[in-house]
Amino acid sequence: MRFSIVILLSLSLFAVSPCFAETAEEKGLAIAVEADLRDQGFSDSSADMTMTLRNKHGQESTRKIRSKTLEVAGDGDKSLSIFDTPRDVKGTAFLTFSHKIGDDDQWLYLPALKRVKRISSRNKSGSFMGSEFSYEDIASQEIEKYNYKYLRDENMAGQDCFVSERYPVDIKNSGYTRQVVWMDKGEYRVWKIEFYDRKESHLKTLVFRGYQQYLGKYWRADSLEMVNHQNGKSTTLLFANYQFQTGLTESNFNKNSLKRAR
């Protein structure tokens, strides 16, 4: 009896599964997996970033940050971000070991005291250096950090896009209930993300511009603009000097390299 049920089950799976209509959740996940797959193998990268904070009166303030990223097989990326300006925080650096599951490990280096501080990565919704980007916005975007749901196809600025929703797995600490993501069908690049806060109201919109391809494979945007619809402030990130596969190793991402980061 049991034997026949197993046979029946396996037969039915065999017969039916290819014909199953993919659910919206499965399709959303498949899109995210494909995008992640296309970005694998970059090994390491580095870039210079200029962050411009703008308040609702149009007053601007800028900070320059250099960042290095190391791809880690089977886990989230390691990254090192070093501040060049404002001058009073020059040399301040963040070291992050992101993880697919669970909290990231994070250390902060304060150059004036020569002190390395372990910091909590629970601060997902907090502002990154006074900007409209929160820590979870700038963190390594691992597939496992969200659940997905495909919504529709949409043409955006002449490009066919998938529009999907993603829901943070860490509901308790994320600042969002959901994000709506526009990704082009040709290259799986993100063009726009809308962020909805815990009260389900539209909080922020992030727009990606000026994608360039590196090593004939990896796409990176030159400019990211985050607009906060609730407080009228915005933050622009401009990237320059993108470099890939420069030979960075684990030894460039430890507490010794954090202490001598410049």
Next chain:
Amino acid sequence: MKRVCGTFVFGVVALLTLLFTQFPVCAYEFTSNIAFQTRLFPHAPAYTSQERNDASLAGEIELYHEFVSGSSFTIKPFARIDSADEERTHWDIREANYLYLAESWELLLGVSKVFWGATEFVHLVDIINQTDLIESLDGEEKLGQPMVYFSILKEWGAIDAFLLPWFRERTYPGVEGRLRTGLVIDTDRAQYESSAEQAHLDVALRYSQTFGEADVGVYHFIGTDRDPTLLLDLQGGQALLIPYYEQIQQTGLDIQMVAGNWLWKGEALYRSGKGRDFAATTFGFEYTFYGIGESQMDLGLLSEYVFDDRAPEFASPYNNDIMAGLRLAVNDASSTELLAGVIKDIELSSQLYSVEGSRRLGENWKLVLEAAFFVDIDRRDPAYGIRDDDRLKVELLYYF
């Protein structure tokens, strides 16, 4: 003694100059700041020779040069000119070193600064550099320490080894300065247990590793105690205090651990030397509420405890004290921050309240305000001499 130190600094500078001219240069950086500072004291000084308030100007210049290989050198002189206390008008080479970088190890030669520790209020285990006490009472300003420093970091952890060939004496306020002991400390007549005096070779070895959510470090130090015993001296009919630097062995431990919104911090040491052996420990937590009241502000609650068993009783101002504080990070474009705290002696009535705030003005300026108040300082407390030194410090820094 000053000449020996001068020779050492000269040697390092000469070596760096040689390296600078001999090797291909990749990049160099120049970073400086100037600080305008005034300290205002609401109460009249306790001792007649003291000036009431002070104003000072300090500057720090850092020249950093990196070679193609990643190796580098750094020179960082510091100086302050003070209106009230001639001891506080001083200069120091904070850093002057060459760092050789290999894949998994590094070697530093010259003057540098190293911090060990985890807690916020009291820094017990930090021992490599001498405290520049005349700069600040919190023990966070340090004098440059000449060293040969080797560090290797592998999957099994990091080992840091130090040879410290020259000892730096602690700085203290002079006769005219506030925040001093009743009897003036005569730093020119410092005494040593070791006949080698400042030339005694001190050594230290530290192991540190990250175990999951915890960062742990253990070290052993053999050499000259950074913390002098103050001896009474009645030479010339005038009572003075003379710093006496003993030879010690010290084992230290520091732990910082993250658990969700909690940060747990702890330090402990065991010291043996001429006197009775003793242990000391400080530990506590910081709990942070992120985005309070739907704003971008973070509020941290801190509490720490310190116990120090050194003899005689009350030799340390932190013999048995409890600390509590609030840290507010506004997370605005000007990085506004506020830290308020209280240190309360459990056995004595002594209390210290402090508030510290800072904010960036434009791109290059920063304003720092600090207020500290002493309440009911017990006669037996080492802080008794500064009981009338409640103060407001206003500092404006320009970075370029």
